Amino acid sequence: xxxxxxVLISEEEVEKRICKMGKEISKYYQGESVHLVSVLKxxxxxxxxxxxxxxxxxSIDFMSVSSYGSGTKSSxxxxxxxxxxxxxxxxxxxxxxxxxxxxxxLSYLLENLKSRKPKSLRLCTLLDKPERRVTDVHVDYTGxxxxxxxxxxxxxxxxxxxxxxxxxxxxELEIED
Ligand code: IMP
Ligand code: MG
Numbered sequence: 001x002x003x004x005x006x007v008l009i010s011e012e013e014v015e016k017r018i019c020k021m022g023k024e025i026s027k028y029y030q031g032e033s034v035h036l037v038s039v040l041k042x043x044x045x046x047x048x049x050x051x052x053x054x055x056x057x058x059s060i061d062f063m064s065v066s067s068y069g070s071g072t073k074s075s076x077x078x079x080x081x082x083x084x085x086x087x088x089x090x091x092x093x094x095x096x097x098x099x100x101x102x103x104x105x106l107s108y109l110l111e112n113l114k115s116r117k118p119k120s121l122r123l124c125t126l127l128d129k130p131e132r133r134v135t136d137v138h139v140d141y142t143g144x145x146x147x148x149x150x151x152x153x154x155x156x157x158x159x160x161x162x163x164x165x166x167x168x169x170x171x172e173l174e175i176e177d
Contacts, residue, residue, distance in 0.1 A: 005162065005169035008151060009144055014126075014167060017143050018046070022053025025094070025124065025141060033057040035091045037113065039105075040064035040082060041163065042098030045155035046126040046143075050096060061086050067105040078108040093118040098155045099127040103137040110137070126154060127168065144168075 025034075033056060038047035040062050051058050064082035093113060100106055106123065114121055124141035131148045146168075152158050153165030162171070 002174040003158070004172045004174055005152060005165065006172055007167050007169050008146065008149070009168040011166040014143070014154060015049070018049045018126075019053055021124070021141055021143060022050055022055075025050070026053070026055040029054075029056045029092060029094075031056075032092050033059065035086075035088060035093050035118075036060045037084065037088070037093055037095045038062050039095065039097045039109070042155040042157065043096050045163070046098055047096045050124070059086075061088075063109070065105055065109050067102075067108075078105055080112075088113065088116050088118045090117070090119050092120045093122070095121070095123045097123065097125045099129065099151070100125045100137060100139055101129050101132050103133045103135040106137045107135040127151065127156075 034054065036047055036051060036058060038044055038060060041064070047060065051060060061084045062082065063084050065078055065080055067078045095109065095113065097106060110121065110123065122140040123138065125139055126143040128139060128142045128145050129148055130145055149170045150158065151168050152162035152171055153168045155163050156168070157163045158171050
């Protein structure tokens with residue numbers, strides 16, 4: 001079987017939306033600094049693009065939590081693979097994620113970060129699949145709501161491939177004769 005990627009959200013659309021989100025987020029944190037917690041690996045591409053659009057002072061740290069295996073199904077198990085390098089107590093923390101799907105990863109992560117007493121804690125995601133939610137997660141900033149399809153690109157992978165695509169696409173499996 002071969003795979004083909006169909007464009008769902010073009011590079012131009014993604015860039016335009018991130019630009020808008022950058023303005024909105026900068027306005028919210030006006031007069032303060034924001035500490036971005038980027039969720040590895042998928043959140044990295046979005047984090048970089050968003051960070052470039054923020055006009056308030058920004059610092060960045062990374063955390064890696066996993067709730068997925070190497071395929072497209074959730075294992076339901078969340079584990080910390082890499083913790084933050086810096087403390088977040090008393091800081092304005094904005095979690096930057098590629099996608100909120102079942103919500104399991106984020107609800108675990110937000111509880112974990114909340115216990116470290118940040119001054120504020122908000123969540124920003126490039127993509128949201130609301131239909132798939134199994135836990136209640138409050139998303140403060142959403143780039144795009146998408147249907148229940150497995151997407152790649154802009155940091156998102158299928159078996160560790162396609163993260164580098166500059167657009168968001170859907171993987172389609174082609175059955176050969
Ligand atoms: P959740 O815990 O089910 O919300 O999903 C957490 C993680 O699963 C996301 O941060 C992604 O890394 C991965 N994921 C969920 N949906 C997709 C998708 O459509 N494509 C690629 N990765 C996905
Ligand atoms: Mg992710």
